[in-house]
Amino acid sequence: MIELYNSLTSQKETFVPLKEGEVKIYACGPTVYNYFHIGNARPFIFFDVVRRYLKYAGYQVTFIQNFTDVDDKIIKKAAEEGKEPAQIAEQYIQEYFIDADALGIERADSYPRVSENMDAIISLIQTLMDKGLAYEKDGNVYYRVREFDDYGKLSKRDIEELEAGARIEISEEKEDPLDFALWKKKKDGEIYWDSPFGQGRPGWHIECSAMAQKYLGDQIDIHGGGADLIFPHHENEIAQSEGATGKQFAKYWMHNGYININNEKMSKSLGNFFTVRDIAKEFDLEAVRFFVLNAHYRSPINFSRELVESASSSLQRIYNAKNHLDYLLSQGLQADASEETSEEVLKQLQQYQAQFCAAMDNDFNTADAIAAIFELVRFINIHIHESSTRGDVLGAKTMLDELTDVLGIACQSKQELLDEDIEKLIAMRQEARKKKDFVLADKIRDELKEKGILLEDTKEGVKWKKN
RNA sequence: GGCGGCAUAGCCAAGUGGUAAGGCAAAGGUCUGCAAAACCUCUACUCCCCGGUUCAAAUCCGGGUGCCGCCUCCA
Numbered sequence A: 001m002i003e004l005y006n007s008l009t010s011q012k013e014t015f016v017p018l019k020e021g022e023v024k025i026y027a028c029g030p031t032v033y034n035y036f037h038i039g040n041a042r043p044f045i046f047f048d049v050v051r052r053y054l055k056y057a058g059y060q061v062t063f064i065q066n067f068t069d070v071d072d073k074i075i076k077k078a079a080e081e082g083k084e085p086a087q088i089a090e091q092y093i094q095e096y097f098i099d100a101d102a103l104g105i106e107r108a109d110s111y112p113r114v115s116e117n118m119d120a121i122i123s124l125i126q127t128l129m130d131k132g133l134a135y136e137k138d139g140n141v142y143y144r145v146r147e148f149d150d151y152g153k154l155s156k157r158d159i160e161e162l163e164a165g166a167r168i169e170i171s172e173e174k175e176d177p178l179d180f181a182l183w184k185k186k187k188d189g190e191i192y193w194d195s196p197f198g199q200g201r202p203g204w205h206i207e208c209s210a211m212a213q214k215y216l217g218d219q220i221d222i223h224g225g226g227a228d229l230i231f232p233h234h235e236n237e238i239a240q241s242e243g244a245t246g247k248q249f250a251k252y253w254m255h256n257g258y259i260n261i262n263n264e265k266m267s268k269s270l271g272n273f274f275t276v277r278d279i280a281k282e283f284d285l286e287a288v289r290f291f292v293l294n295a296h297y298r299s300p301i302n303f304s305r306e307l308v309e310s311a312s313s314s315l316q317r318i319y320n321a322k323n324h325l326d327y328l329l330s331q332g333l334q335a336d337a338s339e340e341t342s343e344e345v346l347k348q349l350q351q352y353q354a355q356f357c358a359a360m361d362n363d364f365n366t367a368d369a370i371a372a373i374f375e376l377v378r379f380i381n382i383h384i385h386e387s388s389t390r391g392d393v394l395g396a397k398t399m400l401d402e403l404t405d406v407l408g409i410a411c412q413s414k415q416e417l418l419d420e421d422i423e424k425l426i427a428m429r430q431e432a433r434k435k436k437d438f439v440l441a442d443k444i445r446d447e448l449k450e451k452g453i454l455l456e457d458t459k460e461g462v463k464w465k466k467n
Numbered sequence B: 001g002g003c004g005g006c007a008u009a010g011c012c013a014a015g016u017g018g019u020a021a022g023g024c025a026a027a028g029g030u031c032u033g034c035a036a037a038a039c040c041u042c043u044a045c046u047c048c049c050c051g052g053u054u055c056a057a058a059u060c061c062g063g064g065u066g067c068c069g070c071c072u073c074c075a
Helices: A040-056 A072-081 A083-103 A118-130 A159-165 A206-216 A227-245 A276-282 A286-293 A305-330 A343-361 A368-383 A388-406 A420-434 A439-452
Strands: A003-006 A012-014 A022-027 A058-063 A134-137 A138-145 A182-185 A200-202 A220-226 A250-256 A260-262 A452-456 A461-466
Touching: A003 A250, A012 A072, A022 A040, A022 A206, A040 A058, A040 A220, A040 A250, A040 A276, A040 A286, A040 A388, A058 A206, A058 A368, A072 A220, A083 A276, A083 A286, A083 A343, A118 A138, A118 A182, A118 A206, A118 A227, A134 A461, A138 A227, A182 A227, A182 A368, A206 A220, A220 A227, A227 A250, A276 A286, A286 A305, A286 A368, A305 A368, A305 A388, A305 A461, A343 A368, A343 A388, A420 A439, A420 A452, A420 A461, A439 A452
Parallel strands: A022 A058, A022 A220, A220 A250
Antiparallel strands: A003 A012, A134 A138, A138 A182, A182 A200, A452 A461
């Protein structure tokens, strides 16, 4: 039984999908005008894990993430670089995949783009106008916020206080300062689309309502994104979608916390951000993934290079255990060993699996789930060795792979075939060691270390790993 | 001003009523030619402070202090 914290109700709830056995997830994706930063990466990583775990739990999951490819910032960037907005968008969509792949994020079932779904967007705006929830003024279309009774239910905001606080854009056209744009009239020289309300382009919020509906239907199970989207973006999505259909839009809303720099939110406007692309120059991005998952998704976390290094060391511990198991399997264990995992080992392995699942069931507590993996690692280090049966080693390997796969960590195969030269060097060093020529032996070891090959002399033989 | 969050060892971080997970780092030990890895031991009589409820609180309640976020484009 999975429990998750629903931002809509501000409490943990038992997860019950709209349709048994199936889960529909919509996650807000990036506006593609630049490389994405570590803060942006958090929801991508986290919702990837949500999806993986729900699959692991047996659900059939449909996961949709949009690309916002029509936007002020893209238009601005295009103008700066003398390119078409579509070129900019296409470029950064490709860059997105480079970073996302390196972070171990599985591909979504679909990546709808604003530019390719204009019909659905226009049609939804039309529906809202027909229902009296939207109005057109001089080529612009606005949402009539006061006509939607539930406005503010997600962000817990009172409509009157919103107006009082008011750093809201003043516009002569709007009937009410709270109203927000669904369609923006074309400006000179900017890209535009034809519509019944004139030439222009959609406002920011309408795309998610339209695309979620088109790709997943009127109602979805989980809608996710960063906490800074709660207001106004997600609040407005609810107004649009529920205003149009009269049905509850998303059953569960999940929002991740921020990534901070020195306890301050990392954001493009503050300029205190690290792009994932830059971090990739210094670290394997898998360490960033581990770093993100090492804390509960709703807690704010501070980012620093030191913390990624620490994550990298933690990850190495898991790899060491995996490499050890691979080594045992490559060495040919006891001749009479069966392929079956013994009952006592299986029982232990399943206990760690249960611990892992209990953690994940509890609002996707990845930090606790990682602890379960480390406890499994300790068990393996103690109880699985050269005198274990092949069945036990295989069983341990399968379980460790299974759990790490759910989180998408320690999944890279680092054991690649050695060059013949390197094999020769290792053999030479063994010879030297036999002759107790440790000077030569250590020299060879140092040489290999410089090439990124770390040697370990164990009772079981010489093992190596890539640094 | 309104709404919300956070404060646990040197660092990161779980735990939300039953007597402090896990990881990183450091120290000692076992093993090793030496390393590495691994294992063992050691690192919070205590969870920001002060009250209260309770047989029992890091966990609940009240009050402080500090930090942060949203209310505006933002993951």
